Amino acid sequence: MTRPAPSIAGNTPHILTTYREALGSGFDECMSADGTVRPHWQPLLDSLDDLPFAERTDRARRMDRRVRETGIAYDIFADPNKLSQRWQLDLVPIVFSGEEWQALERALVQRARLCDALLADIYSDQKLLRLGLIPPELVFSDPAYLRPCQNILPAAGPLQFYAADLARADDGQWRVIDTHTETNAGIGFALANRVVHTHVAGDLFKSCNGVRLAAHFQTLQATLTTHSGRENARIALLTPGPHHEDYFSHAYLARYLGYLLVEGNDLRTKGSQIYLKTLEGLKDIDLIVRCVDGRSIDPLELDPAGFDGPAGLLRMCRKSPRLVVNAPGSALAQNRGLGGYLPQLCEHLLGEPLLLADAPRTWLGEASGQSHVRDNLDGFVIRKAQEGTGRPGRAALGQDTRALSPDDRHDLEREISLHGARLVAEEKIGFSTAPVFTPNGLQPRPFAVRLFVSRTHDGYQLMPGGLAMSVDPDRAVALTAPDGHTRDVWVLSDAEQAPHVSLWRPTLETARVQRSQRVIQSRVADDLFWLGRYSERADWTMRVVRSALRRVEEDGGPATGRRAARKCLEMLLAKDKGFKPAGAAALDDAEIERLCQHLISGKKGLRTLDRTFSGLYRVANLARDRLSLEAWQTLSKFRPGDSWMTTLANATPVAVLDLLDEGLASVSAFNGLMHENMTRNFGWSFLDMGRRLERAYNLSEAISTLFVPVTGPEEESSSLMLLLELADSFITYRSRYRLDPMLALVLDLLLLDEANPRSLAYQLIAISQHMQTLPDAKQGVSLPEDRRLILALLTSTRLTDVEAIASDTDRTLLAKLMDEHLDGLPDLSNALSRHYFNLMDDVPHRVQTRSEPLTRSETKP
């Protein structure tokens, strides 16, 4: 035996000192069996080695933070404390040499062509089944085979997006361990990972001469535009909505490509056309990038419970098969049972040998497969042939047959003979390892990788990157990432990288992107309107609680100040059933603390902070593709279960004051970011109208509560102070009058002063101005109700005589004015909803009749 030759490229980097000892017997990506570093890893390892230790750990930390801030989580509504929900991105990517990548690209492009040809056959004349090249029952038993989609064949082919999960087996060969043909399978996650990674370690990427992703997506954009058949196409990404685990990926991709993100209910079929419901009425849609399961895209013809697409979509597809990509029904090609048949199919359909094999799996729909597995049951994992989900890292685990009791084994055998057509048996193949970053240097960990193929003008193209995930090799031959640990995928290039890829972008593309963003779905307008209302409500309620607690905690204030604050708190809780304010005899201090506690954490109240924050977070999520990353980040503390929220609920009154200051700062940061960054389109109008309407209402309510009926001069003075504080107008008042607050002057400032952004008149004018810019879809002879209401409110405010109101000792005038607003503003909100959000147009639902009973007495004897 001779000693292995030392690495040609130089010494083993320090960062790998302990790596070799930790290596197992399997294949390692970065180090060959003799301990030499594979050449294509050398540049990365050298660059890492050059970084000081502290810098490396700091970068790993920044990566973590960036991932959190970007929001690359699976499920935003899931329990945030569950560890498995976390998404981590390693500092160390998986590196591919250009040469190896080219081989993979050839193999995966061939795979995509194969799946495309297979689908085109199954959804037309099914020659492959007639010739016995695919067992018919494999297809017919697959719930992903959508019979009503028969003959929906886009001229370009059914498959626009293809993805494969790959693992390198112990023998050093790559194997396809899963195929995804339903949707683009989480490509947005891979994109987001790259963006985050570049942000923290772009210098490493550059020094390794990695291939950028942008060109791939630009080609994709151009291809989809051509595919849609129109130069200024309106293209939409169809998502199941924010509750879906991959929503992040959908939203990220839509924003990156400049496409609209729509849900089923945003679309509507009418006659032979499909439309998008927008504020300006129905608009044409030219192409739908489908990110929902094929079987739930049309409740009329497919899964009756599937409302992820509009009823009648399949009819549109028959008329125009290119409307939806991937074509509905495409998930059939990802059936795991097909693996064993692919070599013959490839020869038959493409006339080529299959370049890359599947991990060995046996379809259990045939007697021969069943008996083979029955005889060797201990060596297999039994899994569903069709999983349907493209969720990265969440492949279901199969049933491991090794640990079965004799009874379970018997049941499994029967299950196989009964439902074998929907099952496969798989053998373990092993996973190769690659380095991950740890504070103690790099350590080898097994992984699998998802690679993405898209159709372009020049045929299929492999995205030069991917999504690698650390897997537990004992669990399944699939992309299961139990701890959410992911890695970027780099492809090294020998060629010089084009520095300004973005220059390739044709100018027409840019124009299209800008225009499509002006279109606002009615649903999004509704969400933004409520986002405005909730953010203002949160701001106001926090101010009321803060003012009240300040009056309790700060000694020396007058008792009348506490009484006024208590009135405001009681007002906010007034409509809550089951909440009883203490009698007048209760001490103000204790009662204020009790009321504040209830307003903060009461679960049932209509206007408690708990409820307002969760409403705010929810609608912000719904409108998330319209928010900038920064704006989104400011709201993170309002996420249900966030530590800020739990601390607030349990804090002492003094601590609450500090926490509320933080909360108020976040809301105003959010408002500021929206104000500065949001395009002044209809979406902005609805956001701002929501905020103005809420503010006008809260102000009217506070004035009414504090000054009707009339109180003593001491108390009135305290009430005026409180009102100025709540309306954040104390400084304005002081600088203008240098007097103690007087009712007439305060009312002038807060009701009539059209220059004061906190006044009632200012809010109404702002709303009125927004309404004038809105499209008026329902033009008629008379003024629409919403226009009439705002005109009435604004007029009555402008006609108000504050002198008269202030000197009116029984406050009838003030009460009348405030009541007009307290009635009129909710009416206005409802009228806007009716006018623009199509409340009549509620969620579609399906009706069916069942076969009516037939009684036996009536039948033939």
Add this chain to the structure above:
Amino acid sequence: MILDVSHKTLYRYSASVVHSQHLIHMSPRLTPGQTVRHHSLLIEPAPAARITGEDAFGNPIVTIEIEVPHKELVLHARSTVETSKATSVDFATTTAWDKFDHVPTAEMLRNDLDALQYRCVSRLTTPSLEIADYAAQSFTPGRPVLEGALELTQRIYDDFTFDATATDISTPITEVFKARRGVCQDFAHLSLACLRAMRIPSRYMSGYILTFPPPGQTKLQGTDASHAWISVWSPETGFVGFDPTNGIVAADEHVVIAHGRDYDDVSPISGVLIGGGEHTVSVGVDVTPVP
């Protein structure tokens, strides 16, 4: 036999339906034993669009879209069909059920690919192990397939009680099997689950049956109903109808509207509505022999 069929469905909605689309299976299909002499479908209010066509199983369908707000919808199908008894088949001469090997022969693939899809389980016909055991009793080794099918049909007729209140449209067959109660649709699905557990091609049939009043009474208007039964395949005969609700072989008293893998494929009226609130539905069916 010549039969007149009148099938009237009335939907009443508590709130206006703003927009609706319906997929309708109410027109009889042509079969070897059935010709359609006349058919009309009246829809009120008048649809903005009405498309006649065929579904993926070759059943006639009508797709409609209604754009006027409405609180009532009437669909009235009238058909005159001529049915004939199939030439009598000796079930004992049909292929043994266990000859349908797991791997279909080249001949079967060439000629009968379509039949193979009907031996795969579907959403509403997935057998449990218990159902498979129940089915196996009728299919002893070597037994001719239609002989076994007839026995199974009769066993279900004997073992199960017709009970319109026991199940609803969402009751799974595993519960029907436990409760031993249900309606024609349940028995059809259960029979299909049994046959498909034995890997025998079998279809869900939707249509009507001519009924007779109890002795001494006259038949009342509108007392008939939609009906569901099954058909079972053998290489010798093609698909032959069996009616587990009545324990009989389907003959010229059955009028076929559509066939499919299960109810999902052939539901008489499925609609997606916007608006409408709560709805009630009343159905009147009359099947009358024409002398």
